[in-house]
Amino acid sequence: MKEKLKFYVSRVKSGRLKEMRRQTVWIYQYARRYWGAMVFYTLLGFAGTGFGLFASWVSKNLVDIITGHNSGALVSTFCLMIGMNIGTLIVNQISEYVSAYISMKVDAEIKLDIFEKIMVTDWESLTNYHTGDLLTRWSSDASNISQGVLSFIPNLLIYSFRFVAAFVMVVYHDWTFALFAFMGMPVSLILSKTLMNRMVNNNQRSAAMGAKLSGFNQETFSNIQTIKAFSLIRLYVERLKQLQKEYITMRLDFRKMSIWTSLLLSTVGMAVSYACYGWGIYRVWSGVITYGTMTMFLSLSGTLTGTLNSLTSLVPTAISLTTSAGRLMDIVEMPREDYSLDDQAGEFMEKNRSQGISLAMDHIAYSYHNGNQVFEDASILANPHEIIALVGPSGEGKTTMLRLILALMQPKSGQAYLYGGKTDPGEAGRLPLTPSARRMFSYVPQGNTMFSGTIAENMRNVKPDATDEEIIECLKLACAWDFVEKLPDGINAMIKERGGGFSEGQAQRLSIARALLRKSPLLLLDEATSALDVATERRVLKNIMQDDYPRTCIVTTHRPTVLSACSRVYAIKNKKSTLLNQEEIDELVQSF
Ligand SMILES: Nc1ncnc2c1ncn2[C@@H]1O[C@H](COP(=O)(O)OP(=O)(O)OP(=O)(O)O)[C@@H](O)[C@H]1O
Numbered sequence: 001m002k003e004k005l006k007f008y009v010s011r012v013k014s015g016r017l018k019e020m021r022r023q024t025v026w027i028y029q030y031a032r033r034y035w036g037a038m039v040f041y042t043l044l045g046f047a048g049t050g051f052g053l054f055a056s057w058v059s060k061n062l063v064d065i066i067t068g069h070n071s072g073a074l075v076s077t078f079c080l081m082i083g084m085n086i087g088t089l090i091v092n093q094i095s096e097y098v099s100a101y102i103s104m105k106v107d108a109e110i111k112l113d114i115f116e117k118i119m120v121t122d123w124e125s126l127t128n129y130h131t132g133d134l135l136t137r138w139s140s141d142a143s144n145i146s147q148g149v150l151s152f153i154p155n156l157l158i159y160s161f162r163f164v165a166a167f168v169m170v171v172y173h174d175w176t177f178a179l180f181a182f183m184g185m186p187v188s189l190i191l192s193k194t195l196m197n198r199m200v201n202n203n204q205r206s207a208a209m210g211a212k213l214s215g216f217n218q219e220t221f222s223n224i225q226t227i228k229a230f231s232l233i234r235l236y237v238e239r240l241k242q243l244q245k246e247y248i249t250m251r252l253d254f255r256k257m258s259i260w261t262s263l264l265l266s267t268v269g270m271a272v273s274y275a276c277y278g279w280g281i282y283r284v285w286s287g288v289i290t291y292g293t294m295t296m297f298l299s300l301s302g303t304l305t306g307t308l309n310s311l312t313s314l315v316p317t318a319i320s321l322t323t324s325a326g327r328l329m330d331i332v333e334m335p336r337e338d339y340s341l342d343d344q345a346g347e348f349m350e351k352n353r354s355q356g357i358s359l360a361m362d363h364i365a366y367s368y369h370n371g372n373q374v375f376e377d378a379s380i381l382a383n384p385h386e387i388i389a390l391v392g393p394s395g396e397g398k399t400t401m402l403r404l405i406l407a408l409m410q411p412k413s414g415q416a417y418l419y420g421g422k423t424d425p426g427e428a429g430r431l432p433l434t435p436s437a438r439r440m441f442s443y444v445p446q447g448n449t450m451f452s453g454t455i456a457e458n459m460r461n462v463k464p465d466a467t468d469e470e471i472i473e474c475l476k477l478a479c480a481w482d483f484v485e486k487l488p489d490g491i492n493a494m495i496k497e498r499g500g501g502f503s504e505g506q507a508q509r510l511s512i513a514r515a516l517l518r519k520s521p522l523l524l525l526d527e528a529t530s531a532l533d534v535a536t537e538r539r540v541l542k543n544i545m546q547d548d549y550p551r552t553c554i555v556t557t558h559r560p561t562v563l564s565a566c567s568r569v570y571a572i573k574n575k576k577s578t579l580l581n582q583e584e585i586d587e588l589v590q591s592f
């Protein structure tokens with residue numbers, strides 16, 4: 001016996017049950033915020049139960065009046081019964097409205113909370129998840145929790161209260177009936193235990209499948225051009241069919257299990273009802289109870305088995321809640337970015353705005369989470385009024401360097417920091433590069449990063465109070481005004497999703513204009529002029545530097561034409577950075 005107990009304790013402490021306990025604790029931190037709502041919901045449930053039970057008692061009296069065992073006032077009892085039923089109806093409707101209201105509010109709050117947490121999650125950890133998966137977790141799993149968290153505890157209390165109240169009423173009138181109430185219990189218990197394991201599995205599989213489907217759809221719709229170009233429409237339709245088939249088979253499996261469960265529960269319920277019925281007839285026949293009491297027992301036996309089933313059905317709810325919690329915990333428990341230097345970074349920026357800011361990457365090493373070592377020992381220096389170029393073969397780490405500068409990832413060793421002006425004041429005057437320092441940067445990444453909306457809206461995304469004149473000024477600097485001016489709606493022309501409706505080079509110039517509008521001391525351009533013709537590219541770079549703002553600019557490029565506009569050129573290669581001399585730069589330009 002002791003051994004067995006130990007076994008169960010160890011099972012609780014490790015494995016699935018431990019996981020469920022951790023998940024329950026996590027849900028509780030949300031649940032406790034809404035205790036007021038839950039108390040209200042529970043009280044409404046209690047009131048509903050009270051009305052229901054009182055109605056059974058009144059109907060018993062009514063039958064007794066009719067069958068002559070009781071000579072109470074027929075009309076008033078009848079009115080009371082109708083009153084009770086209307087009362088139940090009203091309480092139920094109010095409770096439904098209130099719970100819908102609260103559940104919507106909680107849903108929005110939990111989603112907002114998770115959204116914020118996802119936003120400050122370490123970037124590289126986050127990229128391990130497909131956006132479709134993230135989206136499913138954020139929408140379906142969060143909804144699941146918000147719906148369950150409010151109803152679970154109140155329902156547990158309401159059902160338990162209803163069961164106990166009905167039971168007490170039965171015992172009060174004839175204790176022999178009470179035995180029947182327990183008849184169904186062992187079946188329910190055994191069933192819930194065996195079902196639990198299968199349900200946990202099924203829930204996890206179902207959630208993973210949902211994420212896969214949503215990822216597939218999202219990716220297909222956003223790559224429709226490629227799919228058409230490769231003539232893959234049939235293939236993608238077939239793939240969706242296959243995924244749907246997998247999904248349906250899995251859901252049907254789940255359905256079959258629920259059908260068997262409810263079949264078994266209903267059979268037990270029916271057996272209990274018939275037993276009650278038989279026993280009731282016998283008790284009336286032998287004169288122990290009245291007809292009224294028998295009708296009351298019959299309705300109460302319905303309440304008892306129904307409540308027992310409802311209590312059993314809380315098991316799958318609990319499982320689905322904890323599964324969802326686990327899936328959200330995977331996301332929100334990933335490492336967070338450190339914004340603790342926000343105030344310091346704000347002061348630093350204001351202090352150095354007029355003289356500009358230098359950036360130093362000092363003997364940096366970095367490997368991605370998958371073990372891919374990109375840098376062993378790389379150093380870069382960039383001062384105000386300079387354009388620094390990073391060149392090198394594709395895949396050697398130029399973009400990675402910019403990500404390290406933006407503190408999207410932390411170097412494994414070496415130092416990354418900023419300082420005001422051109423001379424390094426030493427340790428004390430430096431600001432380490434952390435997520436807090438990002439406010440000092442403008443970044444034009446590789447690829448298209450415009451949002452859907454008008455050109456002006458896209459620009460104001462980075463500077464909400466920008467005037468039309470300021471926007472036009474930046475468009476001019478980025479050589480984008482030439483084509484924007486000709487659009488019928490000018491800066492109010494619509495950009496489609498991911499820069500749609502504009503050529504690659506136009507979208508690049510819009511991205512540069514947006515970066516310039518932000519007037520950040522540091523500007524990072526990742527192949528940002530790669531789609532421009534050489535003349536326009538030169539013009540853009542010249543404009544950027546002629547702008548008298550003390551800007552520090554780092555560009556990555558494959559195009560040697562850019563190099564003549566740069567103060568220093570670093571070759572990024574073999575996990576290192578090498579500062580090139582003029583001869584090497586000339587060689588690069590010539591060999592192009
Ligand atoms: N998120 C990531 N996880 C793991 N490895 C990555 C990740 N991103 C890039 N890498 C790897 O890091 C190396 C450097 O990539 P990076 O994008 O920095 O190259 P790049 O010099 O910018 O190339 P390109 O000129 O083609 O833009 C590559 O080998 C790439 O496969």
Ligand SMILES: [Mg+2]
Binds near residue numbers: 399526
């Ligand atoms: Mg790159």
